[in-house]
Structure formats: structure tokens, C-alpha cells
Amino acid sequence: MSERATPNYCPYCGDEDLRPEPDSHRAWVCRACTRAFELAFLGLRLHTESYPPGRGGGVDTLTNKGPEQ
Numbered sequence: 282m283s284e285r286a287t288p289n290y291c292p293y294c295g296d297e298d299l300r301p302e303p304d305s306h307r308a309w310v311c312r313a314c315t316r317a318f319e320l321a322f323l324g325l326r327l328h329t330e331s332y333p334p335g336r337g338g339g340v341d342t343l344t345n346k347g348p349e350q
């Protein structure tokens with residue numbers, strides 16, 4: 282869990298000259314555009330066909346509307 286995720290390209294300019302920030306575990310500095318940014322692992326996302334979640338589960342949403350009203 283303590284391994285540093287290594288970016289291959291700057292997300293802003295696409296350059297490959299990235300250096301780790303010594304004061305942070307997940308911060309990087311792009312030497313080309315001088316931007317500093319952080320990488321953070323947010324968790325696992327399972328691929329579901331009902332994404333985005335606001336639309337509901339498709340067929341389930343249709344069947345719930347019928348008999349309950």
C-alpha cells in the first residue's frame with residue numbers, strides 16, 4: 282500500500298519529465314510546465330451497465346413503476 286504510483290506523463294502538458302515531490306507521498310512536479318499535482322487511489326470501481334447510477338437499473342426501474350401505484 283505504501284508504493285508510490287508512478288505517472289508516465291504530465292496530465293496537463295503531457296511531458297514525461299516528472300519528479301517526485303520530496304515532502305509528499307503522492308505529489309509530483311512536471312519539470313516542463315512546472316505544475317505540481319497529486320495522484321490518489323480512490324478505490325475500485327466495478328464496471329456495471331447501469332452507469333450512471335441516476336438512471337437506475339433499467340428494467341428494474343420499469344417494473345417498479347407499474348404495480349406499486
Ligand SMILES: [Zn+2]
Nearest residue numbers: 291294311314
Ligand atoms: Zn507538465
